[in-house]
Every structure is written in C-alpha cells, then in structure tokens.
Amino acid sequence: MTQCWGIYREPSHSPGRIDDDAGIMDAVAAALADHDLVATLLPPEAADAAFAAPAAGIFAMCEREAILARLDDAVGSGIPVVNAPEAVRNTYRRRTVERFRLGGVPSPASRIVPAAAPGPAPASQVWVKRPDFHATQAADVVFAGSDDEWRAALAGFVDRGIHEVVVQAHVPGDLVKFYGVVGSENQPRWFHWFYHRDQELAGHAFSLDALRNAAFRAAGALGVEIFGGDAIVGPDGRPLVIDLNAWPSFALCRTEAAAAIARHLACTFNREASAPRLATSRMG
Numbered sequence: 001m002t003q004c005w006g007i008y009r010e011p012s013h014s015p016g017r018i019d020d021d022a023g024i025m026d027a028v029a030a031a032l033a034d035h036d037l038v039a040t041l042l043p044p045e046a047a048d049a050a051f052a053a054p055a056a057g058i059f060a061m062c063e064r065e066a067i068l069a070r071l072d073d074a075v076g077s078g079i080p081v082v083n084a085p086e087a088v089r090n091t092y093r094r095r096t097v098e099r100f101r102l103g104g105v106p107s108p109a110s111r112i113v114p115a116a117a118p119g120p121a122p123a124s125q126v127w128v129k130r131p132d133f134h135a136t137q138a139a140d141v142v143f144a145g146s147d148d149e150w151r152a153a154l155a156g157f158v159d160r161g162i163h164e165v166v167v168q169a170h171v172p173g174d175l176v177k178f179y180g181v182v183g184s185e186n187q188p189r190w191f192h193w194f195y196h197r198d199q200e201l202a203g204h205a206f207s208l209d210a211l212r213n214a215a216f217r218a219a220g221a222l223g224v225e226i227f228g229g230d231a232i233v234g235p236d237g238r239p240l241v242i243d244l245n246a247w248p249s250f251a252l253c254r255t256e257a258a259a260a261i262a263r264h265l266a267c268t269f270n271r272e273a274s275a276p277r278l279a280t281s282r283m284g
C-alpha cells in the first residue's frame with residue numbers, strides 16, 4: 001500500500017455544505033483503498049505532514065491562498081497535486097472570463113467592469129458577480145433587469161469593498177448542473193448531469209455530447225481535473241457554461257464520483273511515481 005494525502009476544504013468556503021464537502025473527500029479516501037492507496041485526510045490549517053512527506057501525491061479541495069501557495073511549492077518539486085493550485089485560482093471569475101474566451105468555451109458574453117464607474121449595463125438583463133471566489137452569500141451574484149437594479153447591484157459591491165465585478169449577459173433557458181472527472185489514455189472521462197431542481201423547466205432539447213464537450217472544454221481551459229459547473233440550455237439547444245467550480249461536493253452522485261475520482265488519482269499518482277525524474281532521484 002502506498003501513502004497519499006487529502007486536504008479538506010476550509011469550512012468558511014463550504015457555506016451550507018460542510019458535511020457534503022467532507023463527505024466526498026472521505027468517500028474518495030475509502031475508494032482509493034481499491035487502488036492500493038492509503039489516504040490520510042487533513043484540514044488545511046494542520047496539513048504540515050502532507051508537505052513534509054508527500055509520498056504518492058496530494059488531492060486537495062482547499063481554496064485559500066495560504067494553502068494554495070504551499071501546494072505550488074509541492075508542484076514545483078514534482079509532487080502530483082489534484083486539482084493543481086493554479087487551476088483552482090483559474091476558477092476565480094476574473095480569470096475564468098479570460099480563459100473561457102481564449103479557450104473558445106461556449107459561455108455568455110462576460111466582462112470585467114469597475115464597480116464604481118461602470119457606464120450603462122452591457123445588456124438589458126445581466127448578472128453581476130464578485131470577481132474572485134464563487135458565491136458564499138446571496139449578495140455575491142446579483143441579477144439586474146433594469147438600469148436601477150444595475151446601479152443598485154454595483155453600489156452593493158462598492159459598499160462591501162469590492163471594486164471590480166464580472167458582468168455576464170442573462171441567458172434564458174434550462175439550468176443544468178454538471179460534474180466531471182478528466183480521463184487519460186487508459187481511463188475514460190466521467191460525466192454526470194441533472195437539471196437544477198428549483199426551476200420551471202422549458203425542456204429545450206439538447207445534445208448530451210454538446211453539453212459534455214462544453215463542460216470538458218471549460219475544465220480544460222482552467223486546468224481543473226475534478227470539477228462541477230452550471231450551464232444554461234436555451235431554445236436553440238446550445239449549452240452555455242455560466243460557472244465552473246473546482247472539486248464540488250458531488251452530493252447527489254457521491255459514490256459514483258468518488259470511484260471515478262479515485263481512479264483518476266490512482267492513475268495520476270502512479271504515473272508520476274514511475275516518471276523518470278523521481279526514479280532518478282530515488283536512485284541518486
């Protein structure tokens with residue numbers, strides 16, 4: 001059996017989801033035993049042991065910069081880290097907007113504007129979103145369907161000391177939640193989706209391939225290997241990705257997701273362990 005490490009998400013980054021976020025990590029640790037990997041799980045503030053002797057690798061659900069910087073160092077010394085810390089940073093909306101554009105990800109028109117002097121709204125109906133983390137409170141993602149609402153939304157961000165926002169065109173349609181784990185030569189990618197529950201479904205027809213391709217293109221643009229997100233399917237059947245998160249809680253598909261994640265981690269950790277660089281350092 002080979003040792004590896006998991007690092008939980010910070011409870012402050014799991015609003016209303018602390019148990020589910022811990023639950024997927026625990027389930028992955030259990031599933032790794034099928035691959036002869038023994039995972040020890042640590043909270044980010046007490047993760048020294050993982051960095052002192054990273055063994056096969058580290059899988060991490062944490063998001064704060066202090067621990068991401070430590071994970072950067074691990075990556076720099078050749079330790080496999082999933083998701084990579086830079087990929088987690090790429091899920092900050094400010095970066096996501098740019099990377100989706102460069103990567104040709106099907107997504108609604110989005111741009112970054114100064115909250116204090118934004119000019120008129122770029123569309124009649126928009127969503128105004130904080131530029132860094134995903135929403136931890138309702139005020140982080142605000143709909144504006146009129147000029148007054150647009151100004152009020154921006155003023156709300158300025159009041160909270162947030163001086164730059166992402167503004168995204170509203171897309172009417174069916175809200176789809178999706179989940180994925182990337183694959184490799186030897187292992188198929190894993191994908192799961194469902195309609196968000198609290199909505200009046202229009203039932204616009206769409207191609208599962210188109211949704212899957214949009215999701216994996218989005219994940220590829222950010223470099224996340226274990227991910228979840230939201231897409232809207234409009235009347236034209238084209239899924240547009242509106243949000244992408246690193247390592248969600250997978251609460252409604254935990255067992256299946258844990259098995260897929262464990263397969264991917266085993267593959268990544270074993271691949272890196274047999275790479276020439278590590279073999280050389282072991283010999284030397």
Ligand SMILES: Nc1ncnc2c1ncn2[C@@H]1O[C@H](COP(=O)(O)OP(=O)(O)O)[C@@H](O)[C@H]1O
Pocket residue numbers: 108127129133134135141168169170171172175230232242243
């Ligand atoms: N461009 C958009 N078009 C339509 N609905 C949106 C759009 N952006 C956000 N929403 C709605 O707001 C919700 C939250 O937005 P999202 O970007 O997913 O932020 P978060 O998941 O961080 O709260 C979405 O699930 C969706 O219902």
Ligand SMILES: [Mg+2]
Pocket residue numbers: 229230243
């Ligand atoms: Mg979302």
